Amino acid sequence: MAAAGSTRDAARTRRTLLDAAVRAVLAHGATVSLEAVAREAGVSKGGLLHHFPSKDALFTGLVDDLLDQFTAAVEAQLDPHDDRPGRLARAYVRAIFADLEPADSAENTREHTTLMAALGHLPQVLARAQEDGRRWKAAFAADGLHPQRSTLVIRAADGTATASLYEGRLEPGELTETRDLLLALTEETGPLWEGLPRAEPG
Amino acid sequence: MAAAGSTRDAARTRRTLLDAAVRAVLAHGATVSLEAVAREAGVSKGGLLHHFPSKDALFTGLVDDLLDQFTAAVEAQLDPHDDRPGRLARAYVRAIFADLEPADSAENTREHTTLMAALGHLPQVLARAQEDGRRWKAAFAADGLHPQRSTLVIRAADGTATASLYEGRLEPGELTETRDLLLALTEETGPLWEGLPRAEPG
Structure with missing residues (x-):
């Protein structure tokens, strides 16, 4: 159950990060920084890197x-x-x-x-x-x-x-x-x- | 002749300004400033405003x-x-x-x-x-x-x-x-x- 719960959490965080990345790219283009995306998503840069280890991956x-x-x-x-x-x-x-x-x-x-x-x-x-x-x-x-x-x-x-x-x-x-x-x-x-x-x- | 020459110059400047505006919007989006467009075109802000009195006009x-x-x-x-x-x-x-x-x-x-x-x-x-x-x-x-x-x-x-x-x-x-x-x-x-x-x- 714990594993299923954390999978759900991970999927939710990933969704939040992708939605934030969409907003950030729309506002600033492809030159937007990972810091700006993390800020937009309300997570730390480390939290973002855990899901997407690079800008290319994001x-x-x-x-x-x-x-x-x-x-x-x-x-x-x-x-x-x-x-x-x-x-x-x-x-x-x-x-x-x-x-x-x-x-x-x-x-x-x-x-x-x-x-x-x-x-x-x-x-x-x-x-x-x-x-x-x-x-x-x-x-x-x-x-x-x-x-x-x-x-x-x-x-x-x-x-x-x-x-x-x-x-x-x-x-x-x-x-x-x-x-x-x-x-x-x-x-x-x-x-x-x-x-x-x-x-x-x- | 002088009038025709200055019409040609005006058309050329307008072209330079539009090309610079394209590059500036591509790089920075619609929020780009008139100052940035003028800089990109290598003219003064006054020179830009003479041709395009506002961002909307540009x-x-x-x-x-x-x-x-x-x-x-x-x-x-x-x-x-x-x-x-x-x-x-x-x-x-x-x-x-x-x-x-x-x-x-x-x-x-x-x-x-x-x-x-x-x-x-x-x-x-x-x-x-x-x-x-x-x-x-x-x-x-x-x-x-x-x-x-x-x-x-x-x-x-x-x-x-x-x-x-x-x-x-x-x-x-x-x-x-x-x-x-x-x-x-x-x-x-x-x-x-x-x-x-x-x-x-x-």
């Missing part, structure tokens, strides 16, 4: 945590009754758009993007993000859609999130239309550009 | 400049021999992907995104970015493609740029495939999800 932990949170958000959107091709792409689209609905969505996007912009040039952080990218690529390759289709749907979902960085919260009607279009595109499986030209409207 | 000038540079990059990609529907969408795609080709492309994306993340929450900056967004929307509405098609192509191009923020420089073969797919999608004009289901390959 920043890698922070980015791992961001990437894991996103993976968990997509997994939470997987529909257990959906076993058709495109199941993962649909969950990905729903996760991104759920994040864009709240009034403070532009703030969330800004936070994530600022963290990646501040830390992404560090070799260990870049390596984690690339590893995560390869994992997603492999998962989408097994999702049953033509690669053109997955790529387009995923990149368009990502791009909608980026747009909120420039334009603030996007108009709800526009968000719904884009989400529904992306979901509809996952309901077919073939390539996207071998289709016959369609007659022009009007 | 940051708005900086973001206007970023947005104008992007507009100019798209205009440079407009093909004078292309008068088919989707002409603007093709130029947009070519401009984004041209920016992603160089070895330092992730750095460029990081720079732009960091600036928008640092400054985009300022009301005047947000207002400019939203105005710019409306201008693009109007231009795409006149480009002759079904809105579903423009939205998807533009968002997917934007999302490809964002991916480089997470994963570093994207693999050239993957970039070419995505660009060609997006360009191909602008060669038809109709909606994207009223199409008939296609036979699955294999």
Whole structure:
């Protein structure tokens, strides 16, 4: 019981430290000191070093945590009754758009993007993000859609999130239309550009 | 002649100040002082204030400049021999992907995104970015493609740029495939999800 309790405590402290690191990097960038992070978290520098022995370890932990949170958000959107091709792409689209609905969505996007912009040039952080990218690529390759289709749907979902960085919260009607279009595109499986030209409207 | 010369000098000083402001915001965030920007530019604070009377004016000038540079990059990609529907969408795609080709492309994306993340929450900056967004929307509405098609192509191009923020420089073969797919999608004009289901390959 004592061991389980101290594991819980350790997990809680780690969470506190990561949250403090996020705030510190957002305010001061990647040049922030470990002392400043410890102060922000209300722990001693020794306490911080016990969990994260270096700045590299802290920043890698922070980015791992961001990437894991996103993976968990997509997994939470997987529909257990959906076993058709495109199941993962649909969950990905729903996760991104759920994040864009709240009034403070532009703030969330800004936070994530600022963290990646501040830390992404560090070799260990870049390596984690690339590893995560390869994992997603492999998962989408097994999702049953033509690669053109997955790529387009995923990149368009990502791009909608980026747009909120420039334009603030996007108009709800526009968000719904884009989400529904992306979901509809996952309901077919073939390539996207071998289709016959369609007659022009009007 | 003297007047033309001093206009040129003023434009040159403005350029120096904006470049210094970019470097200062990248290093210190939106809390950077006008003194620090003036120092970075090698001018007096009075000299800076003559061109940009406040921090708001400086940051708005900086973001206007970023947005104008992007507009100019798209205009440079407009093909004078292309008068088919989707002409603007093709130029947009070519401009984004041209920016992603160089070895330092992730750095460029990081720079732009960091600036928008640092400054985009300022009301005047947000207002400019939203105005710019409306201008693009109007231009795409006149480009002759079904809105579903423009939205998807533009968002997917934007999302490809964002991916480089997470994963570093994207693999050239993957970039070419995505660009060609997006360009191909602008060669038809109709909606994207009223199409008939296609036979699955294999």
